[in-house]
Amino acid sequence: MTGSPLLNELIEALRCLPGVGSKSAQRMAFHLLERDRERGLRLAGALEEALRRVGHCTRCRNFSETPVCALCASTSRDRHVLCVVESAADLTAIEQATGYRGQYFVLLGRLSPLDGLGPQELGLSLLAERLAEGEIEEMIIATNPTVEGEATAHYLAELARAGGVRPTRLAHGVPLGGELEYVDRGTLAHAFGSRQLLG
Amino acid sequence: MTGSPLLNELIEALRCLPGVGSKSAQRMAFHLLERDRERGLRLAGALEEALRRVGHCTRCRNFSETPVCALCASTSRDRHVLCVVESAADLTAIEQATGYRGQYFVLLGRLSPLDGLGPQELGLSLLAERLAEGEIEEMIIATNPTVEGEATAHYLAELARAGGVRPTRLAHGVPLGGELEYVDRGTLAHAFGSRQLLG
Ligand SMILES: [Zn+2]
Ligand SMILES: [Zn+2]
Secondary structure, eight states, X not given: OOSOHHHHHHHHHHTTSTTOOHHHHXXXXXXXXXXXXXXXXXXXXXXXXXXXXXXXXXTTOOEXXXXXXXXXXXSSSOTTEEEEESSHHHHHHHHHHSOOOSEEEEOSSOOBXXXXXXXXXXXXXXXXXXXXXXXXXXXXXXXXXXXXXHHHHHHHHHHHHHTTOEEEEOOOOXXXXXXXXXXXXXXXXXXXXXOOOOO | OOSOHHHHHHHHHHTTSTTOOHHXXXXXXXXXXXXXXXXXXXXXXXXXXXXXXXXXXXXXXXXXXXSSOHHHHOSSSOTTEEEEESSHHHHHHHHHHSOOOSXXXXXXXXXXXXXXXXXXXXXXXXXXXXXXXXXXXXXXXXXXXXXXXXXXXXXXXXXXXHTTOXXXXXXXXXXXXXXXXXXXXXXXXXXXXXXXXXX
């Protein structure tokens, strides 16, 4: 295709990236070869290191190359609040969007019996142990507002109450800056029903 | 940001790819870690190999990891037609869109005195030697239809005529000001097939 078998392999290999088709893969390969070999080689090294060495934190199941991740190891974070998320991507979104300074627990999925995902796969015994330590006072349940995410939230709330911990859930509503016209009906109905008195 | 320094480095490193911002870089990193470590490692290897080993063909200046590229070395391609392009990306676009089975010459740029790009930087003495071999009968000038590309085409046409070679140019159909790399295949194939003899 290009006259260089190694370049053809690179173009093909770039397609493992989500959202990258053959045209973008070509553009990326040519860009790196023509203008940015040094950063491209750094990318090769970063991929190799991360994909070989990053596993999961033994305490919160977040991605980590050490037994305990940087967030769990930090002494500057509130040890009385635990936020439970489905994925490390959700954890990152919360870190970036909010001022949250507590702990996390990553389920690496959601309850989904048909896919063979039960309490064991989500590490819920590890979570129960964590609650039993007695430090956590509030569990913020930040699973996604899907059918499975809601079922998971329900299960987690029971687990929290059983451990004497206060379960909370992210508020639902119209997204900030969103137009009513484009908000889905369920969200709109919920937001309408949960309307609040203006000060 | 994520609790894993190696993952943070990977996300940062992915931003060397054109069109990849911090949000896509995150999505890519999580995707590879969660679902596709094996293909991600293959990508690391392909990057390393291509960026360290791919140089330029000594005959046509196309990308190549061997002294002479696969296209120049092929015995099944017409040795009487030479297509001159600005970049390897343009060569690839022509290979994919048209049925062209001749030879190529890659300028790795276009005449642009203000950027210090003159005949020497574009390898035009190598091109002149090639014409002097006497095998080439037609030179298809496929520089981009930009001001600099047209000036380059003009210069190349003179070079061809001086070497007793018939210069042709891609037919109209390629949008003025457009870059070959981004032209849709049908247009490119049509323009290629309708190339015209330069007065
Ligand atoms: Zn952790
Ligand atoms: Zn070649």
